Amino acid sequence: TIFVVTPTYTRLTQRADITRFVNTIKHVEKMHWIVIEDSEHPTEAVRELMAESGIPGTQLYTKTPENSEKKDGMERFQYHRGVDQRNLALNKIAAMGDKNAIVYFADDDNTYSLEVFDEMRKTERVSVWPVAFVGGQKYERPIVVDGKVKKWHVSWHPERTYPTDMASFAFHSSLLHTGRVPQFSHEWRQGFLESGFLEQLLDSPEDLEPRGDNCTKILVWHTRTMDVNIKREAKLRAEPFIKV
Amino acid sequence: TIFVVTPTYTRLTQRADITRFVNTIKHVEKMHWIVIEDSEHPTEAVRELMAESGIPGTQLYTKTPENSEKKDGMERFQYHRGVDQRNLALNKIAAMGDKNAIVYFADDDNTYSLEVFDEMRKTERVSVWPVAFVGGQKYERPIVVDGKVKKWHVSWHPERTYPTDMASFAFHSSLLHTGRVPQFSHEWRQGFLESGFLEQLLDSPEDLEPRGDNCTKILVWHTRTMDVNIKREAKLRAEPFIKV
Numbered sequence: 001t002i003f004v005v006t007p008t009y010t011r012l013t014q015r016a017d018i019t020r021f022v023n024t025i026k027h028v029e030k031m032h033w034i035v036i037e038d039s040e041h042p043t044e045a046v047r048e049l050m051a052e053s054g055i056p057g058t059q060l061y062t063k064t065p066e067n068s069e070k071k072d073g074m075e076r077f078q079y080h081r082g083v084d085q086r087n088l089a090l091n092k093i094a095a096m097g098d099k100n101a102i103v104y105f106a107d108d109d110n111t112y113s114l115e116v117f118d119e120m121r122k123t124e125r126v127s128v129w130p131v132a133f134v135g136g137q138k139y140e141r142p143i144v145v146d147g148k149v150k151k152w153h154v155s156w157h158p159e160r161t162y163p164t165d166m167a168s169f170a171f172h173s174s175l176l177h178t179g180r181v182p183q184f185s186h187e188w189r190q191g192f193l194e195s196g197f198l199e200q201l202l203d204s205p206e207d208l209e210p211r212g213d214n215c216t217k218i219l220v221w222h223t224r225t226m227d228v229n230i231k232r233e234a235k236l237r238a239e240p241f242i243k244v
Numbered sequence: 245t246i247f248v249v250t251p252t253y254t255r256l257t258q259r260a261d262i263t264r265f266v267n268t269i270k271h272v273e274k275m276h277w278i279v280i281e282d283s284e285h286p287t288e289a290v291r292e293l294m295a296e297s298g299i300p301g302t303q304l305y306t307k308t309p310e311n312s313e314k315k316d317g318m319e320r321f322q323y324h325r326g327v328d329q330r331n332l333a334l335n336k337i338a339a340m341g342d343k344n345a346i347v348y349f350a351d352d353d354n355t356y357s358l359e360v361f362d363e364m365r366k367t368e369r370v371s372v373w374p375v376a377f378v379g380g381q382k383y384e385r386p387i388v389v390d391g392k393v394k395k396w397h398v399s400w401h402p403e404r405t406y407p408t409d410m411a412s413f414a415f416h417s418s419l420l421h422t423g424r425v426p427q428f429s430h431e432w433r434q435g436f437l438e439s440g441f442l443e444q445l446l447d448s449p450e451d452l453e454p455r456g457d458n459c460t461k462i463l464v465w466h467t468r469t470m471d472v473n474i475k476r477e478a479k480l481r482a483e484p485f486i487k488v
């Protein structure tokens with residue numbers, strides 16, 4: 001089984017983004033979709049999208065606490081996004097007890113080739129591959145020499161132990177059962193979530209298993225959906241019975 | 245057969261957009277995908293994406309002529325996009341001679357539910373449904389009374405005969421065989437392409453066949469992919485062998 005872990009939150013493009021995401025993951029066999037809403041209650045919208053998808057899944061929710069915002073030195077973002085949501089999912093997957101599965105963090109707005117799901121099934125401990133459209137670059141990727149990750153094609157904080165995006169790795173569920181369940185922390189610096197998490201799973205980047213022809217193929221794109229202009233919305237009578 | 249007509253052009257997010265689009269249309273049975281590049285030559289990138297998709301298709305190309313730009317009164321856009329590309333596809337489909345098919349204009353960056361493809365298969369002449377994220381509104385839609393389109397939930401140029409988006413309709417291929425093949429024109433005003441085209445197919449909006457529970461369900465979203473920040477790209481050595 002692949003556990004696909006998707007944090008999500010209510011916004012105008014949520015239904016569109018999830019519809020498109022579902023059209024991709026519908027092609028993936030033997031998967032379980034864990035969706036965690038950043039909200040105080042589960043929403044009907046997500047319940048419905050999950051049910052209509054036909055994909056076996058679990059709907060969870062946890063609101064990012066207000067007080068875990070504002071740390072020193074943070075700029076554009078006030079708090080890490082998806083931290084509590086992914087932690088909840090990790091605990092849930094650990095509790096489900098499947099020790100022969102793969103876990104992948106897949107945001108609802110990225111673009112995924114179907115091939116990335118085939119590649120991640122090969123994971124023994126932690127697989128890694130390039131991600132496009134991150135870090136101010138066309139792509140970031142591990143550089144592989146003799147089958148091992150030796151360097152990184154990354155310019156933003158390359159001193160991170162694992163300078164790589166959330167969408168760039170998958171790991172074997174057995175790693176959830178070797179002690180404390182690995183977690184993300186609000187205490188970490190912005191942009192250091194992936195590195196902090198992977199430090200709990202591995203001893204060194206050389207333990208990573210490069211996928212996608214030794215990390216030369218782009219299989220995931222960190223796309224973002226443009227904000228929608230609804231400036232003219234007020235000119236017409238609202239029709240709240242239409243679900244967007 | 246559904247002929248899905250997709251104009252496209254080379255850009256940084258093209259492969260991502262088409263990958264995601266293919267993941268959606270791969271679910272559609274009995275379709276033929278016509279892709280028309282806005283270029284002087286067919287590209288290897290599109291050839292490869294089409295081949296890998298496994299979807300039966302035809303790769304065409306035609307460059308939007310430079311001199312069909314700048315008409316009086318045009319603002320943000322210098323010329324209609326996709327005019328020559330869609331015209332080429334219409335002529336090609338007419339030449340293929342299938343008189344029992346459906347034709348749908350589907351840009352590569354929109355979001356499509358699978359249900360919209362089921363709905364369009366019911367088309368006798370021209371089907372219509374709502375589209376989200378257009379015209380500065382959450383959605384635009386036809387308003388249906390007693391099974392007929394009587395008005396439009398539209399605020400931008402509502403005086404158009406058919407004030408509706410390219411992604412909001414599909415038509416029966418028999419309409420390509422009743423005389424001159426219907427076409428788009430660079431002479432029309434910006435935003436009037438759909439209306440001008442539909443005027444060639446129908447006598448009045450009441451001839452439209454409303455789909456999606458009388459045009460109350462959003463089945464298509466006019467999403468756009470955010471431009472990618474690659475400001476840091478120059479900081480690292482270029483790796484032209486990596487296909488983004």
Ligand SMILES: O=c1ccn([C@@H]2O[C@H](COP(=O)(O)OP(=O)(O)O)[C@@H](O)[C@H]2O)c(=O)[nH]1
Pocket residue numbers: 006007008009037038064081082085106107108109224
């Ligand atoms: O208030 C928020 C904003 C985002 N997210 C989730 O955190 C992840 C990253 O968010 P986003 O895609 O907006 O970030 P970006 O792509 O800009 O890094 C996504 O799975 C979101 O659904 C969240 O849980 N709460």
Ligand SMILES: O=c1ccn([C@@H]2O[C@H](COP(=O)(O)OP(=O)(O)O)[C@@H](O)[C@H]2O)c(=O)[nH]1
Pocket residue numbers: 250251252253281282308325326329350351352353468
């Ligand atoms: O230079 C261009 C720009 C766009 N298009 C095509 O015209 C359609 C509309 O373009 P776009 O999606 O950029 O427009 P928007 O969504 O902003 O209306 C799409 O199918 C594009 O692939 C084109 O053929 N040449």
Ligand SMILES: [Mn+2]
Pocket residue numbers: 107109110223224
């Ligand atoms: Mn995102």
Ligand SMILES: [Mn+2]
Pocket residue numbers: 351353354467468
């Ligand atoms: Mn578009």
